[in-house]
Amino acid sequence: xxxxxxxxxxxxxxxxxxxxxxxxxxxxxxxxxxxxxxxxxxxxxxxxxxxxxxxxxxxxxxxxxxxxxxxxxxxxxxxxxxxxxxxxxxxxxxxxxxxxxxxxxxxxxxxx
Amino acid sequence: xxxxxxxxxxxxxxxxxxxxxxxxxxxxxxxxxxxxxxxxxxxxxxxxxxxxxxxxxxxxxxxxxxxxxxxxxxxxxxxxxxxxxxxxxxxxxxxxxxxxxxxxxxxxxx
Numbered sequence: 371x372x373x374x375x376x377x378x379x380x381x382x383x384x385x386x387x388x389x390x391x392x393x394x395x396x397x398x399x400x401x402x403x404x405x406x407x408x409x410x411x412x413x414x415x416x417x418x419x420x421x422x423x424x425x426x427x428x429x430x431x432x433x434x435x436x437x438x439x440x441x442x443x444x445x446x447x448x449x450x451x452x453x454x455x456x457x458x459x460x461x462x463x464x465x466x467x468x469x470x471x472x473x474x475x476x477x478x479x480x481x482x
Numbered sequence: 483x484x485x486x487x488x489x490x491x492x493x494x495x496x497x498x499x500x501x502x503x504x505x506x507x508x509x510x511x512x513x514x515x516x517x518x519x520x521x522x523x524x525x526x527x528x529x530x531x532x533x534x535x536x537x538x539x540x541x542x543x544x545x546x547x548x549x550x551x552x553x554x555x556x557x558x559x560x561x562x563x564x565x566x567x568x569x570x571x572x573x574x575x576x577x578x579x580x581x582x583x584x585x586x587x588x589x590x591x592x
Contacts, residue, residue, distance in 0.1 A: 403580065412486075412570050412582035413526065426578030460525055468514050468574045473525040 372397060374463050374474035382480045383451050391446045391477045393461030401464040402444040403471060404436060406457045413460055419444055420467055448479075456481045486573050488583035496591050501558040503586050505571030508552070514574035515547055515554045519567045520585065526570055530556060561590045 375394045383389050395402050401420045405413035415428035419438035433449040442463070448455060458478050462471035485508045495501045503517075514533050518526035530545040532538045532554065538545045544557040554573075558565055568585040575581060 405582075410584075412572075412584045415579050415581065418578050420578070428579065458525075467578055468576065470514075470516060470528055470531045471580065472528060473518075476525045 374399075374461060374472055376459075376461050376474040376477050378477060379475070380478045380480075382482065385451055385453060385481055387451050388447065388449045389451060389479065391448075391459050391461075391479070393444045393446070393463075393474055395442045395444065395461075395463035396472055399463035399465050399472075400442050401467055401471075402438055402442065403462045403464070404444070404446045405460040405462065406430075406455075407460055407476075408457045416446065418467075425467070451481045453481050455479060486571055486581050486583040488569075488571050488586045490584060491587040492589050493586055494589045494591060495561050497561060497563060499561050499590075501561045501565065501588055501590070503556040503558075503569050503571075503588065504553060505555065505573075505583055506553045507571075507573045507581075509573070509575045509581075510549075510552065511576050512549075512573045513576045515545070516572040516574075516580075517543075517545060517554075517556045518570040518572060518582075519565075520570055521567045558588075561588075563590045563592045566590045 403418040404416040407413045418426040438444045461474045464471045517530040520526045532545040546555045570585045571583040
């Protein structure tokens, strides 16, 4: 059974640019959540997708957007990058809502 | 603002001892509770989840939940140096949103 995978592993972008991060959920999982983790902090919830619909969102501006595809893989898009967007972006998949989530290895984004 | 609070540590215990990690949460409507372990530079790894009041044991780990007092704890018995990591408490508030604490750093001395 393949776990959660994310790509790319590392990314360096310039302020003002746009970025797309990708996540493949674990087999059998229909729910994907995205988190931002700054150094020394816990993961901060960005949003959750369930069966291709966004059904929960944290305190992030609209320039953070996402998609979930019919195979339950997902994308996180961030427009107009700011220096404070530099962080580890984590994707977690779950076999349902409100139950245990399993994290991918993360994408380290650096904005210069 | 719904919150999850943890002592940042570091919590230092000798090898073989019991490590006790605590977490409090503010939303009384919270339904599901999770403990994750995160090694430096790695992503969080699920080690325990608990949905009902009481204790849940899995190997050397025991999760304890008290909804009336709004706290959840994790006990690690026979602590090993390999248990040295940051432990994250996470709470699902029932609104399709999971809130994490900032984590407690555990150091197990050989």
